[in-house]
Ligand code: HEC
Ligand code: HEC
């Protein structure tokens with residue numbers, strides 16, 4: 001019995017405790033609205049829409065190490081979209097990465113995660129996608145290097161890396177933490193950026209959510225290796241997933257902003273479940289963790305521009321001057337001080353990341369929030385600060401705000417981050 005029929009049957013026979021109705025308030029409204037919230041968690045619109053293009057009509061260029069892949073039109077247009085696809089066709093694409101003509105789809109489409117989605121959730125997604133405005137739009141041809149331009153090679157990829165099928169947990173009916181894990185691993189595909197990949201672009205097994213570089217940024221670990229200065233609470237993480245900002249934590253930047261634009265349309269229960277699961281996986285009650293939090297609080301309570309760097313390297317001393325000039329007016333006092341006030345940088349994860357990429361991107365590009373936190377705007381310093389100033393600033397922040405060992409090859413990372 002699929003999701004729609006089971007809702008109808010449950011309503012008709014009036015079973016208040018039926019499994020479907022028991023799965024939360026979400027199930028009580030229309031299956032289309034339910035599917036829309038799942039699509040938000042899956043970020044389908046994020047990848048399947050061009051900027052200013054029609055939603056779900058595809059055409060967004062995705063850069064991969066093997067070339068450029070264009071997302072396809074998944075509106076119900078019968079000629080250029082998936083209007084003629086049966087539900088089985090859709091389920092096969094999501095679970096196996098194979099289209100109705102038997103062609104293998106590229107894993108830039110995260111079917112290696114979507115394969116774990118439950119029947120009920122795939123059904124709701126299908127019903128929702130049938131309801132969006134059909135748009136005529138033909139996907140551009142991919143530009144891929146040999147042999148990846150030949151879809152047959154994906155047969156090998158799938159054999160090696162696709163763990164097809166649902167998760168062992170009955171996520172719809174398990175605990176909140178089970179639902180959260182299910183969403184993170186299936187539709188949420190958080191590992192798509194937060195898990196390191198191997199040479200063939202597959203996520204490394206055993207290193208799930210352990211942090212990885214992505215599009216010039218660094219997606220930090222969301223597991224026990226989380227370098228977050230302040231531990232995440234369920235409340236803070238739910239706020240962050242909903243709005244891109246939470247107190248005592250950095251604002252979402254770079255590719256994470258687009259993820260939040262989608263996630264913010266997700267169901268509140270599901271966002272909370274994701275937070276419950278991730279907080280449990282990040283939380284390790286070990287003494288170092290508790291010390292890190294105390295240290296971060298202590299560091300944040302002093303004003304960075306007033307720290308003494310006597311006896312530090314030339315770079316760090318120079319970096320402090322850059323900080324005093326360019327950053328202190330906003331970051332010294334915290335967000336509460338004034339409308340231009342911003343987080344004390346000892347609380348910013350970017351100074352603690354294993355990799356300086358995100359900090360360098362933030363300095364060069366600034367931050368223009370995409371969601372509700374619109375007021376929180378940080379200017380771009382690319383072209384205003386020289387590479388030498390940026391390098392010194394990063395070295396100073398690493399040492400005095402992050403209290404961590406210097407990043408190896410910082411000069412190289414600064415050069416690579418040039419726009
Ligand atoms: C990270 C980017 C990304 C996300 C997120 C994403 N897709 Fe896709 N999707 C793609 C790309 C790229 C393709 C084309 C793959 C190819 O050409 O082999 C694709 C292909 C598809 C196809 C096959 C369409 C066809 O015409 O062959 C379907 C169906 C689909 N996606 C549905 C979804 C749904 C539903 C979601 C949300 C739950 C989603 N996608 C999220 C990138 C994405
Ligand atoms: C005009 C005020 C302003 C200036 C100047 C400024 N920032 Fe920001 N910065 C912000 C705001 C606002 C945010 C967004 C989030 C927030 O409130 O903290 C932000 C965010 C950041 C973040 C992400 C963590 C966070 O706070 O959410 C980092 C890292 C950062 N800035 C570093 C710097 C550095 C380094 C400089 C100096 C080159 C600098 N900023 C200068 C206002 C500023």
Ligand code: HEC
Pocket residue numbers: 184188189190191192193194214217218219220222226227228240249250251252253254255256257259263274278349358
């Ligand atoms: C398209 C790539 C991408 C995807 C997909 C993605 N993230 Fe991220 N995420 C990033 C990047 C890059 C950062 C670091 C930049 C920043 O903090 O703004 C980040 C930062 C974060 C942070 C802040 C970490 C901290 O401790 O401060 C959290 C939490 C997070 N992501 C959760 C998630 C969850 C949950 C999902 C899945 C629903 C997800 N992300 C999917 C790229 C991604």
